[in-house]
Amino acid sequence: MRLAFAGGDALTLHLRMTGCLLLEEESSPPSKHTHLGFLLSDGKELRYEDVRRFGKFWFLPEGEKDPSGMERLGIEPFDPALTAAFLAQKTAKSKKPVKEALLDQRLVAGIGNIYSDEILFAAGIRPDKACNLLGEEEFSRLAAAIPERLAYFTEKNALTFEEYAKSGGKEYRNTPYLQVYGKSGAPCPRCGGTLAHMRIAGRSAVFCPHCQH
Numbered sequence: 496m497r498l499a500f501a502g503g504d505a506l507t508l509h510l511r512m513t514g515c516l517l518l519e520e521e522s523s524p525p526s527k528h529t530h531l532g533f534l535l536s537d538g539k540e541l542r543y544e545d546v547r548r549f550g551k552f553w554f555l556p557e558g559e560k561d562p563s564g565m566e567r568l569g570i571e572p573f574d575p576a577l578t579a580a581f582l583a584q585k586t587a588k589s590k591k592p593v594k595e596a597l598l599d600q601r602l603v604a605g606i607g608n609i610y611s612d613e614i615l616f617a618a619g620i621r622p623d624k625a626c627n628l629l630g631e632e633e634f635s636r637l638a639a640a641i642p643e644r645l646a647y648f649t650e651k652n653a654l655t656f657e658e659y660a661k662s663g664g665k666e667y668r669n670t671p672y673l674q675v676y677g678k679s680g681a682p683c684p685r686c687g688g689t690l691a692h693m694r695i696a697g698r699s700a701v702f703c704p705h706c707q708h
């Protein structure tokens with residue numbers, strides 16, 4: 496995300512896995528995971544807290560190019576331009592496994608390892624299938640599953656402001672709703688067969704060998 500200062504400078508930030516921003520009174524003591532604080536003109540302090548410190552900040556003087564990589568991000572998952580034709584045009588010549596393509600932030604921004612498994616399960620496509628072997632029907636199912644699954648999990652993961660602040664942004668609640676991620680060896684929720692596991696581009700992939708082709 497990008498924060499703009501009144502004077503024209505800006506700050507680009509990426510919270511990564513465990514970073515969160517909390518608005519606190521300046522007088523409240525920082526926690527042991529507070530790494531950065533921004534004093535606001537109303538006397539409050541916007542604090543960056545991060546247990547694992549994977550988050551990154553880039554200060555951008557007015558008019559300077561953003562080095563964060565944010566501008567190279569691909570299409571937003573809820574953009575109506577994310578269609579079967581778009582995915583086919585971008586990937587149909589690639590021999591990369593489809594899961595690897597989904598994890599490439601230059602194609603679609605915001606799909607991580609967990610949701611790539613969930614999207615491919617919903618679309619009935621094996622994670623190791625090469626993009627150039629996907630047919631029109633499969634691109635259509637993929638284009639539908641991306642926003643559908645992400646909207647579903649965004650809703651299931653919704654926290655109130657109080658819950659977010661209380662847990663320091665660390666609370667997750669998607670686990671009970673996941674269909675395949677982290678469930679290798681468990682029964683497939685669709686056919687009852689056993690979910691399988693493989694590694695693709697250094698990441699784990701869980702899928703159903705019966706339901707995904």
Ligand SMILES: [Zn+2]
Pocket residue numbers: 683684685686687688703704705706707
């Ligand atoms: Zn199955």
